Amino acid sequence: MALGSSFAAGPGIEPAADRRTGRSARNYARLLGQRLDARVTDLSVSGATTDTLLAGEVPPDADLVTITAGGNDLGYVGGLMRTAMSGRLRAHRLTRPLGRRLARDAVPVAGPADVERVATGLARVAGTARERASGCRVVFVDYLTLLGPDTAWTPATPFEPAQIAAFRLVAARLAEAFAAAAERTGADLVRASELSAGHALGSAEPWVTGFRLPMRPVPFHPNAAGMRAVADELARLL
Numbered sequence: 001m002a003l004g005s006s007f008a009a010g011p012g013i014e015p016a017a018d019r020r021t022g023r024s025a026r027n028y029a030r031l032l033g034q035r036l037d038a039r040v041t042d043l044s045v046s047g048a049t050t051d052t053l054l055a056g057e058v059p060p061d062a063d064l065v066t067i068t069a070g071g072n073d074l075g076y077v078g079g080l081m082r083t084a085m086s087g088r089l090r091a092h093r094l095t096r097p098l099g100r101r102l103a104r105d106a107v108p109v110a111g112p113a114d115v116e117r118v119a120t121g122l123a124r125v126a127g128t129a130r131e132r133a134s135g136c137r138v139v140f141v142d143y144l145t146l147l148g149p150d151t152a153w154t155p156a157t158p159f160e161p162a163q164i165a166a167f168r169l170v171a172a173r174l175a176e177a178f179a180a181a182a183e184r185t186g187a188d189l190v191r192a193s194e195l196s197a198g199h200a201l202g203s204a205e206p207w208v209t210g211f212r213l214p215m216r217p218v219p220f221h222p223n224a225a226g227m228r229a230v231a232d233e234l235a236r237l238l
Helices: 028-036 076-090 096-103 112-132 161-185 224-237
Strands: 002-004 016-018 064-068 137-141 188-190
Touching: 028 064, 028 224, 064 112, 076 161, 112 137, 112 161, 137 161, 137 224, 161 188, 188 224
Parallel strands: 002 064, 064 137, 137 188
Antiparallel strands: none
16 A cells, blocks of 8 residues: 655656546556556555655555655645745746745744644654554655755756755655654664665756656656656565
C-alpha cells in the first residue's frame, strides 16, 4: 500500500493512473509492485499532508506500506513554486511589482518545532497503518533532493542564492523529521534525499523537474528517472 503526497503520487509522469489525484501509473510504488508481482493499493494524493493521508481505506491484508509526506505540512514545494513564479515576474520591468508582492513570505521557515510536528504526524500515520493492517512492514521514503550544490539561477531555477540556501534548509528539516519518525516507530527508511544528492536541479542528470511555463511537467517534483531510482532502492532494501 502506498501512502503519500505528490512526491509519492507522481503527477505529470505518463501514463496517468488517476489525474484527479495526480497519480502516475509509473510512480515508485507501482514500479515496485511490478517487480514484486504484488497487488498495489495506491492511496497517494497530490496535496496530501500527514493529517489527511489515511482518509482512504487501508486493506487489512497489506504486508508493506510505503509513506512519503510532510513537505506540504511545511509549505515546501508550494513555496518553491511561488518563489519561482516571483523570480520570473521580477525579471521583467512591467511585472516586477507583482513579482515582489508574490515573493513576500514565499520561502517557508522551518525550525525544530516544525521538525517535531512532521515527525509526530509521520509516526502517527505509521501507527495507524499498523493498526489497520496488522503485521505490515512500514517503510518511510523521504523526498528526492531538489536544490543541490550545483543549483544556480536559471530559467528553470529562478532563485537567488539566499533563497536556495533557505529552501535547502527546509529540505534538511524534512529529512530530519523522517529520520526521527523512523527511529521512534522502528520503521525502515529509504533516504531518497541522500540517494539523489547528485541528481538535483542543475546536475547532469536531474531526477526532478524544474520550473517552466506552462507548468507541464509539474515543477519541482520527481521525474520518471527519479521514480525508477526510488523503486530500485526499495527493491534493494526489501
